[in-house]
Amino acid sequence: MTWTFTDDVDVFLDNAGPSLAARPAESTVVLTVTAALRRHGPHAYGDRAPVMGWWRGADGEVAGTLLHTPPYPATLNALSPEAVGPLMDARRLTHVNADRATARAVTAHWPGHRVDGEQRLYRLGELVPPSPAPGGRARAAAPADRELLLRWYAAFAVDIGGPGGHAERHGRAVDERTAEGRLTLWEDDGVPVSMAGISPQLAGTARVAPVYTPPEHGGRGYAAAVTAEVSRAARAAGADEVLLFTDLANPTSNGVYTRIGYRAVSDRLVVSAEGASDG
Template identity: 30%
Template sequence: MKINNFDAPKLFYQQAKEYLLRYEAEHNLLLGISQALIHSPDRYGNQPYLATVEEEDKIVAIAMITPPYNFLLSKVENFAAIEMIAQDLYQNKISLPGVSGLTTETEIFAQQWHNLTHQAYEIEMHLRIHQLKQVEPIPKVSGFLRLATENDRALLFNWYEEFIQEAAPSEPTSIEKTVNYHLGQNHIYLWKNEVPVSMSLATKATQNSSRIGLVYTPPEYRKKGYASACVASLSQQLLDQGNQTCYLYTDLANSTSNHIYKNIGYKPVCDWNIYQFDAI
């Protein structure tokens, strides 16, 4: 078993693509970030950590870090690869705020990292990956979906800040940089009923699939069906544009959002955990 490190995202993706696509749903986030690293290199300011682990010339695990975000771990076919990755990160003196990935893989890695660094860790979020191939009919609500524009910038700054505070308070993100990037890439959509009342975001995972995220409705507009309408309409638009599948993550602690997405047609695929490490 050996580990391979890559400086060039394009070369990394060429080597990792087949394995990532073999488990496309589980790897939709890693696939999307790989595309961003190749086509929008300024999206992440620092040099990424990109690695594959091979056994008998076949990839059995993939690791990715885009600082300052969490370490991302792929589906692992031989759990011995996890210790090898942890050792490589430790020997290269790479600090980690946390790890995100499939349930068993992240649990094993968190323990391995604790053994090496003595950093305490705790589960931050239990998520579930869902996929959709056909939108189910839902009750109609007033309004329509539209692409966010530069005129929405101030609103998006406020909503994104509120979303982070509510859903991911430990997320080490620059609100201005993130909003500017997604606006420039035409990723952000709004549901408008006289005024904007809900938002969501769509990014490419593969040539034939996209991922929906950043679903947010301000408290004063909730329980009116706007988020459902926004996600359903955006999902249908993505399918109409040629995507075969849409992916999204839900927080298992939020029963409302899980119910909403189920009604739209999203079906669970697997669970995904986020662990946070205490600072040394």
């Protein structure tokens, strides 16, 4: 039983890829982040190189993964209980995104900790279009929308409390998603009022993100409508599963998504060791 670490995404996927693909909903973030690392190189998410790792259990099978792209938290997936202690001995982790049980096991190795966020993963069941439907219609984002979309991406990053310095990555995401038809706007009376993006399909899954409505347009059903549209389109394009994450501290967004057919799969915690920074 041992951990193996690498900064080479191809080596990581050669070893852990089958395990991730076997649990695509739980592995959605790891699948999309590693796809971006393959496409854009090791500094796709920051100046520091990523660290990836996998744990092999007594039977030799992969039974858990680590993905760390500083300055973001280390994402831990499907860890068997016996993998946590050796991981904490091998890596100085102080900021982790993990399922509740794994997060509790990690924080037992710290003298103190704080919970920075609680997230819920949802899977689309039967899609239920919003009723009553808001005014307006969906349309694909176009290059002419770029400046608006960059402002909205920046505002969304502030809303979710992510690390700063996103401008280059936002521009890349907006340009790629616009060119590939993966960014949708909801317009009312010709004015863009909400947006939703969708990830590339990986292992039969697609994930809705980001979803953003400026405060001045909130409360009118636009987010539900644009999310329903990108979800419908993902299914029509062949996705076996359509997923999204919500912040459990936001009851409004959780209510929006359940009303249009999303059902809870699992919860994750983002936890930090008090008084420490990632190393």
